[in-house]
């Protein structure tokens with residue numbers, strides 16, 4: 001089985017965001033993590049590219065992403081004071097989208113910082 | 116170098132070796148030997164082994180120690196029993212002030228043990244003031260020890276897009292900032308908001324129970340690589356790719372250096388970015404939001420407001 005090697009990969013498990021990690025991965029999972037600490041190693045090895053969860057759930061029932069996106073949009077549009085919260089384990093690009101969504105629905109946006 | 120209310124040996128394992136303590140620098144050619152490390156905490160964590168001086172203070176006395184330090188730094192007199200209340204011999208506090216002033220470049224890394232205990236943001240403000248005042252004597256900075264991956268990025272993105280780092284209310288169409296009023300736990304505990312989009316977090320596992328109860332009452336939407344505690348009480352869950360493992364993008368290090376992510380895997384799921392964009396586009400296809408559109412302020416509107 002061929003291994004992909006990613007040099008200088010970035011670990012986002014803790015605030016150190018080490019960017020010197022060498023990852024060895026096959027199609028499904030990461031098999032080796034050079035230079036990562038034990039926390040980083042388990043973070044990388046814990047996440048696989050397998051399909052472990054349904055792509056979306058609406059009221060606990062499996063659904064398509066398309067349907068879930070529409071339902072989510074309805075909830076947010078119909079709310080008087082929606083809250084967008086979290087944003088710690090997502091990329092800056094996703095955070096930007098989240099800010100513009102919060103602005104569009106006239107909501108509040110907040111991150112882990114406030115805890 | 117002072118670590119305050121944090122346990123980097125266990126929570127940020129490579130902080131010492133990659134950044135702060137043992138790296139050799141232009142002015143610290145001998146690495147660790149050129150540095151003095153002080154740890155302030157309420158219990159002796161594994162990080163204490165790495166410290167030259169460990170100050171064990173009584174729980175909830177962080178603010179008192181900050182105040183005493185600020186006074187001593189400025190040469191003001193401090194009552195001798197002030198140190199006893201903090202749980203330290205006065206001599207140790209004097210030693211610490213001496214060390215801080217003798218440093219060529221000092222830093223205080225402050226963790227959750229400082230900012231989440233009695234005093235909360237007043238403690239953080241105190242540490243920042245202390246670092247600022249130390250600049251009358253030497254170069255001194257303070258930096259929070261950030262936890263999860265990209266919280267720093269969230270601060271930066273919200274700062275440059277809204278002007279405030281967190282807890283931003285856009286209900287009136289312009290940003291307003293008021294921690295304690297527009298911060299998540301307070302909002303949820305008071306039951307103010309009537310819908311919630313959670314991304315890259317699991318408040319269902321970490322927040323106080325009244326907040327979780329409110330999340331279960333209102334329509335909650337969760338975007339996460341896993342079906343989390345929050346997903347189980349949410350109306351909508353969408354599975355997304357894992358940031359940095361199978362989703363590309365940018366993340367900020369705790370010292371606000373943006374770093375590109377280099378994912379090693381291809382996820383069968385869309386990224387958070389793609390999903391949030393699709394929700395935004397779906398919102399844009401709906402009629403524009405107006406006060407009273409969903410009836411709750413209907414009478415205000417019909418009376419001409």
Ligand code: SF4
Nearest residue numbers: 011014017018040129
């Ligand atoms: S490798 Fe370890 S220290 Fe570095 S970011 Fe990952 S968890 Fe943090």
